[in-house]
Amino acid sequence: MSPSKPSIDYETAKTVAAGGDVAARIELANSPDTRPELLYYLADDDDERVRGAVVTNAMTPVRAFGRLARDPSDRVRALLADKLTRLLPDLSRPEVGAVRDVAFAALELLAADQVIRVRTALSSALADVECAPPKLAVTLARDVARDVAGPVLRWCMALSDEELLDILSRRPEPWVVEAVAGRRTVSRPVGDAVVAMGDHGSWATLAGNPGADLSPKARRLLAERGHMPIGGVPPEEVPDPNAPPPPPAGPAEVSQRLASAVEDALRDGLAGQGLDKAGVEAVVAAASRRLDWAAGYGKPEGAGDKAARLAVSGGLNEDVVCDALSWGDRDFAQEAVALLARVPVDAVRRILATQSPKAVTALAWRAGFSMRGARTLQARGAGIAPRKLLNARLGTDYPMTDVEMHWHLELFDIAPK
Structure with missing residues (x-):
């Protein structure tokens, strides 16, 4: 392995930063040995490649972030968005409060960037961060661009139920509702809103989401619309506590009763919804098939054998x-x-x-x-x-x-x- 290239002395580095050729300035901006004050100076360099190297250098001082967040190059701003979101876990410690304030201010500038590419870079990176600043997450989740808002709505856990419900009420667009339906966890109020505002795409996503805590009403409505949720549907009616107990029914009889009740409820629920007879029967058949399928889970049969x-x-x-x-x-x-x-x-x-x-x-x-x-x-x-x-x-x-x-x-x- 060849020996590492020795770092240049401080005076030479200052000369390069002030007037060296582009290749030398890029090398200086990339070097981990470059002093923070020189990196801050290079954050204003005329060449975009130099400023991009400053962004990626771990030694760049935090005070340069505000300057770089206003950089004329959307590529540089996108690089900064990615870097700052990766730093967020380290910024949660109380002893770095001043640094955190500067970084958050730069992130808020990037979240309001006029170039979608920059906001998208910030959004996609932020979606994977557990400790995302709630204010920043909300700003991006409310963005008008799907590529910006979508990843945050789907993946960012910093959004509260109140924010999600407000976003759904203001923007019940299909892609917004489906993104929320696919979140890692979906509470009952949010699930009810998805059922009320969504379409078949979001209903299917919600029904197949193992992290969705669905209310009995949401389960019934999803089943009526042909999307059997994980765990099935609750009984249609609460039994009268004063009624005599019915004779015990076998598994097959229980399944048949439930299937008949669901089929009747589906036909009633779909009446007047704009579906022709064939469409109604197709939905009923799908729900009936899935109930039959669930009834078979009690049999001791392996997946391959089945x-x-x-x-x-x-x-x-x-x-x-x-x-x-x-x-x-x-x-x-x-x-x-x-x-x-x-x-x-x-x-x-x-x-x-x-x-x-x-x-x-x-x-x-x-x-x-x-x-x-x-x-x-x-x-x-x-x-x-x-x-x-x-x-x-x-x-x-x-x-x-x-x-x-x-x-x-x-x-x-x-x-x-």
Whole structure:
């Protein structure tokens, strides 16, 4: 290994900072040995590359952040946004209060930046930080640009329920509601608001969110709209405590009663909602199928055995996989997709674990799914965030060519059929 290049003396460094060529100034701005006062001076350099190097240098003094937050280059400002959000965990300590105040002021400037690219860089970085400043998180969550607000609404835990409810009431746009529906935790008031304001996309996201604490009313409404939530639905009516106890019913009878009650409630609830008879029956059939699926969980049957049994009987298909995913049964879904796609289950698990929208979509195509099923496999099978899902082309078509999908599968040693 070659020896490290010796640092230059202070007087020479001052000369370079004041009038050296660009390459020398960039090198000086990158060096961990450069004195903080020289880095502060270089934060005003005429060359964007020098100022960018100042941003990334760990020795740059905090007082330079305000100057860099106003930098004429959006690239420099975006670099600063990324750096400051990565520093946030260290800024939570009480002994760095003065430093924190300066950094927060710079972050607030960046959150109000006129260039979407800068706000997006700040938002995407902030979404992954547990200790994000609440005021900053709220500013970004209320941004008019989807690329800015979306990541914070979906991932940032600094937003309170009160802020989320206010944002939903002021901006009930589908992408806003769906982002909130997919948060790591969703409280009952927020869940009720999503059900009241959302569409099928946000309802599906909420129903499949294991971190959502849903009220009984929200569970019923989701089921009525064809999105069975994890854990099922509560009984439709509270029994009369003075009534004589009914005779004990077997599991099959209980399932049949619940299925009949839900089907009747669905038909009543969907009446007058603009759906034709076929549309109503499609929703009822989906809910009924999913109740039947849930009834089977009491049987001592492994996921692989169940998938194999259904395959032999001709009952293994896209709907069955989607029903399993609606209940959070990923083990069965993986076994089923492996049989339908004729690939090893380990390959299915590896593809889903990558959370690659294109690879998962190619797997769904191989299994014979529609793009609707492919989207479900992305969201619920692989846990891909709603904003990253690969959507259909022209409403129903796969967005990639057969050649592209074969290529993605070959990355996992899956040869064409």
